[in-house]
Amino acid sequence: MRFSLVLATKNRVTEVERFLRSLATQSHTDFEVIIVDQNRDDRLVELIEFYSQKFFILHLKQLESGLSRARNLGRSHIKGDLVAFPDDDCLYPPELLAQVVRFFRDSQTEGVIARALDIDEDKNAFLYCGDDNSGIVDLEKAFRIGITFLMFFHAHIVKEIAFDETIGPGSGTPWGCGEDMDYLFKCIRAGYKIYYNAKLIVRHPNPFKIYNFRQLVWREYSYGRGNGYLMGNNFPTSFVRAEILPNFPYVITYMFKGRFDYSVYVAAAIIGMSLGYWDSVKQPKSIQTMQKSTVGSIS
Incomplete structure (x- = not known):
C-alpha cells in the first residue's frame, strides 16, 4: 500500500525538517509527500531539495492562507492508496506507516485514528485527547479525538470528502479550529467506519511546552x-x-x-x-x- 502524506505548512522550517527526517527512518518506504507551502518566500526549497533525494516530494505553493484550503489543494494531487494529513510539527515513529498498513490489511474499516503522544515523553500530547480505549468511532467519540494529523484514510474517502474552508486556522473566520472534527463527522455521516487504535502513535509537541x-x-x-x-x-x-x-x-x-x-x-x-x-x-x-x-x- 502506498501512502499520500499531505503536509500543509507555513512559517516553520525546523519542525518540517524534523518531520521529513522521521519519514526517512520509516520501515515502510512506499509513500509520497505532498507539501502545500503557504510561505511567501522560498525558505523550504533547500530542505525539500535535500529530502527529495530520499523519497518523492511534490512541492505546491499556495499563497492564500488557510489550513483547510491547503489540505484541499493537496488532496487533489494524491496518488496513493492511503492518505494522511500530518501537521508540520509532528513526527512519525519509525514503524508507524508499517503498523497502519498491517491494521488496514486486517480490518474492514475505511479509516483509523492514532493516539498523540508528546515529542519527548510517553504522555498524551494534549490534556483532552487520547485514551487506552480502542474501538469504533461515533460522533461523540469523534468530538473527543478528532485531530487531523492522527487520521489515516483509504484514498477514495479523501477524494470524495472535502475540508470545510470556512473552519480552522487561517480561514479568516472566528472558528480557529474544528476543521478536523468536522471532516471526521462528514466521514461518519457518509457511512464510513472509522476506528480509534490507541496502539498507533504519532508524536506531537505539548502546547504547554512551546x-x-x-x-x-x-x-x-x-x-x-x-x-x-x-x-x-x-x-x-x-x-x-x-x-x-x-x-x-x-x-x-x-x-x-x-x-x-x-x-x-x-x-x-x-x-x-x-x-x-x-x-x-x-x-x-x-x-x-x-x-x-x-x-x-x-x-
Missing part, C-alpha cells in the same frame, strides 16, 4: 470557539451544556491551587465555546445543513 502565556490563552479561546461552533451544528443542547458547564469549577479550583495560568486557560476555553455555540445558533439552518453534507469529489 507557547507562552498569551499564545496559550488565545489558543484555548480560538479552539474553544471552533469546538463550540461544531457542537452547536452537530449535537443537541444537552450535549453542549454537558461539555461547557462542568468546566466552570475548574476555574475556581485552579485559582485556589495557585495555578492562575490554568484558571485563565479554562476560562478562555469556556468563553470561546460559548461564543462558538452562539455563532452556530445565529447561523441560518440552511447553511448548517449544507455544511453537514458538503462533499468535494475529485474526478
Whole structure:
C-alpha cells in the first residue's frame, strides 16, 4: 500500500525538517509527500531539495492562507492508496506507516485514528485527547479525538470528502479550529467506519511546552470557539451544556491551587465555546445543513 502524506505548512522550517527526517527512518518506504507551502518566500526549497533525494516530494505553493484550503489543494494531487494529513510539527515513529498498513490489511474499516503522544515523553500530547480505549468511532467519540494529523484514510474517502474552508486556522473566520472534527463527522455521516487504535502513535509537541502565556490563552479561546461552533451544528443542547458547564469549577479550583495560568486557560476555553455555540445558533439552518453534507469529489 502506498501512502499520500499531505503536509500543509507555513512559517516553520525546523519542525518540517524534523518531520521529513522521521519519514526517512520509516520501515515502510512506499509513500509520497505532498507539501502545500503557504510561505511567501522560498525558505523550504533547500530542505525539500535535500529530502527529495530520499523519497518523492511534490512541492505546491499556495499563497492564500488557510489550513483547510491547503489540505484541499493537496488532496487533489494524491496518488496513493492511503492518505494522511500530518501537521508540520509532528513526527512519525519509525514503524508507524508499517503498523497502519498491517491494521488496514486486517480490518474492514475505511479509516483509523492514532493516539498523540508528546515529542519527548510517553504522555498524551494534549490534556483532552487520547485514551487506552480502542474501538469504533461515533460522533461523540469523534468530538473527543478528532485531530487531523492522527487520521489515516483509504484514498477514495479523501477524494470524495472535502475540508470545510470556512473552519480552522487561517480561514479568516472566528472558528480557529474544528476543521478536523468536522471532516471526521462528514466521514461518519457518509457511512464510513472509522476506528480509534490507541496502539498507533504519532508524536506531537505539548502546547504547554512551546507557547507562552498569551499564545496559550488565545489558543484555548480560538479552539474553544471552533469546538463550540461544531457542537452547536452537530449535537443537541444537552450535549453542549454537558461539555461547557462542568468546566466552570475548574476555574475556581485552579485559582485556589495557585495555578492562575490554568484558571485563565479554562476560562478562555469556556468563553470561546460559548461564543462558538452562539455563532452556530445565529447561523441560518440552511447553511448548517449544507455544511453537514458538503462533499468535494475529485474526478
